[in-house]
Amino acid sequence: MEMVTLKVFDNAMEAHLLRTKLESEGIHSFLQDENIVSLNPLYNYAVGGIKLNIQLADAERAKQIIQEIENTPILDDYDQQISCPQCGSTDLYTNFKSMKGTKGMFSAVISFLMGVFPIYYKNVYKCKNCEKEFKVDLT
Numbered sequence: 001m002e003m004v005t006l007k008v009f010d011n012a013m014e015a016h017l018l019r020t021k022l023e024s025e026g027i028h029s030f031l032q033d034e035n036i037v038s039l040n041p042l043y044n045y046a047v048g049g050i051k052l053n054i055q056l057a058d059a060e061r062a063k064q065i066i067q068e069i070e071n072t073p074i075l076d077d078y079d080q081q082i083s084c085p086q087c088g089s090t091d092l093y094t095n096f097k098s099m100k101g102t103k104g105m106f107s108a109v110i111s112f113l114m115g116v117f118p119i120y121y122k123n124v125y126k127c128k129n130c131e132k133e134f135k136v137d138l139t
Helices: 012-024 034-039 043-047 056-071 102-114
Strands: 003-009 029-032 050-055 092-098 122-127
Touching (some): 003 012, 012 034, 012 056
Antiparallel strands (some): 092 122
């Protein structure tokens, strides 16, 4: 039984979401280095992230499931597809950790000097085409 790394994550929540989806489809998987990264996020770079491992025989089916998930449109609370306000593209990164702005730069400098994980960032959408970062206004 040969195991392969299907995907690498930087946080346990996203890793568990995909793992449970694969388990519901009958693909047995396990997470490697989850505990060390959860204890100290800075170790994420040292160990190479949280690795989702599956059997080699299930790799093709698992890749198809991931492709289906990535091709699912991103919807807001009103079931409207989210698109980039600048170029109109629907090809977006979700939960992109942005440190743009004065607070972000200040946080980056302080985090670097103290040797800690960034103390400030905001989760935004980022367009894969024009790289515009934006939040969705739900009003």
